[in-house]
Amino acid sequence: MSPCTFGIEEEYLLVDLATGRVLAAPSRAVDRCCRTALGSWFSEEMFCSQVEVASPVFETLHQARAFFTQQRQRLSQALAGEGVGLYGAASHPSAQWLRQRPRSAPHYRQLFDDYQLVARRSLVNGLHVHVGIPAGLDRMQLINRVLYWLPLLLSLSTSSPYWGGQDTGYMSYRRALCGEWPHMGLPEPLPDWSAYERYRALLQRTESLAEDGDFWWAIRPSRRFPTIELRICDGCPRLEDALAIAGLFRHLVERALGGYACPACREMRWVTQENYWRALRQGRLATFIGVEGQQPVSAEGWLAQLETKCPAETVDAERSFAQARRILCEGTSADRQRAAYALAREQGLNDREALRTVVKHGMDDQMQ
Numbered sequence: 001m002s003p004c005t006f007g008i009e010e011e012y013l014l015v016d017l018a019t020g021r022v023l024a025a026p027s028r029a030v031d032r033c034c035r036t037a038l039g040s041w042f043s044e045e046m047f048c049s050q051v052e053v054a055s056p057v058f059e060t061l062h063q064a065r066a067f068f069t070q071q072r073q074r075l076s077q078a079l080a081g082e083g084v085g086l087y088g089a090a091s092h093p094s095a096q097w098l099r100q101r102p103r104s105a106p107h108y109r110q111l112f113d114d115y116q117l118v119a120r121r122s123l124v125n126g127l128h129v130h131v132g133i134p135a136g137l138d139r140m141q142l143i144n145r146v147l148y149w150l151p152l153l154l155s156l157s158t159s160s161p162y163w164g165g166q167d168t169g170y171m172s173y174r175r176a177l178c179g180e181w182p183h184m185g186l187p188e189p190l191p192d193w194s195a196y197e198r199y200r201a202l203l204q205r206t207e208s209l210a211e212d213g214d215f216w217w218a219i220r221p222s223r224r225f226p227t228i229e230l231r232i233c234d235g236c237p238r239l240e241d242a243l244a245i246a247g248l249f250r251h252l253v254e255r256a257l258g259g260y261a262c263p264a265c266r267e268m269r270w271v272t273q274e275n276y277w278r279a280l281r282q283g284r285l286a287t288f289i290g291v292e293g294q295q296p297v298s299a300e301g302w303l304a305q306l307e308t309k310c311p312a313e314t315v316d317a318e319r320s321f322a323q324a325r326r327i328l329c330e331g332t333s334a335d336r337q338r339a340a341y342a343l344a345r346e347q348g349l350n351d352r353e354a355l356r357t358v359v360k361h362g363m364d365d366q367m368q
Contacts, residue, residue, distance in 0.1 A: 010052065012125060128233075
């Protein structure tokens with residue numbers, strides 16, 4: 001089987017370089033700067049202070065690395081002339097989210113009208129990975145085959161420990177915020193595409209979902225592209241972390257296409273939900289429920305189980321596993337943010353100054 005193609009979407013908040021604050025209402029010059037720098041790869045997000053870079057289709061991680069290195073640098077350099085920087089972690093530690101201006105496009109106006117404060121609070125950045133699926137294959141069946149491993153991918157990406165000026169106690173508070181939305185957790189336990197279509201038709205028939213509405217599940221079949229889209233992960237300031245997650249997800253899907261599936265048992269959904277909670281709460285430091293025998297396992301041990309079940313068969317997969325091991329050993333962005341805050345406080349900075357240090361550290365992380 002030939003390797004699957006894939007694409008990546010990264011989200012960033014626009015911040016004032018002098019203060020580290022999220023821009024409540026970026027100027028037209030800043031908006032024009034983003035659109036000019038990114039060209040066709042620019043995509044709007046829910047807030048005026050947020051942009052998305054939507055990649056072309058890739059065949060290798062080398063292509064993805066070259067593209068995002070260039071786009072990150074190009075956008076950062078263009079914005080620097082306006083005194084603005086990019087913040088790619090999943091949550092800004094002290095953003096005043098109530099002051100953020102929603103986008104004016106009809107789609108976003110409808111979102112804010114329908115979901116009110118839940119939408120206003122969703123000032124967060126995610127990492128989305130699309131993997132192309134051959135025509136005629138049941139994408140819901142493929143999702144079910146890889147679903148169990150998604151909390152592991154979340155634990156590799158955690159970057160949202162701070163919110164509203166406080167340490168939330170979560171490694172991914174973004175995913176806690178996502179839980180406030182309908183259709184944004186784990187996908188419904190639908191066995192195949194036929195069940196997916198019946199479920200979607202029921203929601204549309206009962207006016208629970210618009211005709212052109214979408215699910216925002218942690219993993220979903222894309223309606224725009226012939227792909228499976230990973231949505232569970234926090235934004236990753238370090239590009240190599242994002243690439244490792246993309247590589248692991250593509251590897252998982254490729255193995256699923258080859259027939260791999262987690263052991264089928266009625267408890268697997270319960271186990272996945274529990275591991276999801278543990279990942280967003282404690283990230284790489286959590287003890288998870290292993291793939292066989294439901295034994296306790298560390299994140300490192302869980303990754304080793306994945307490598308045993310789905311051994312690397314390509315250079316990209318090998319490098320992704322190696323980087324994932326490095327992340328679990330050295331820490332994620334959430335770990336580094338907490339370390340930066342603690343060090344700043346030890347050096348005598350007050351709470352506000354320490355949080356500003358966290359912002360600067362996150363922006364410096366993006367240059368690695």
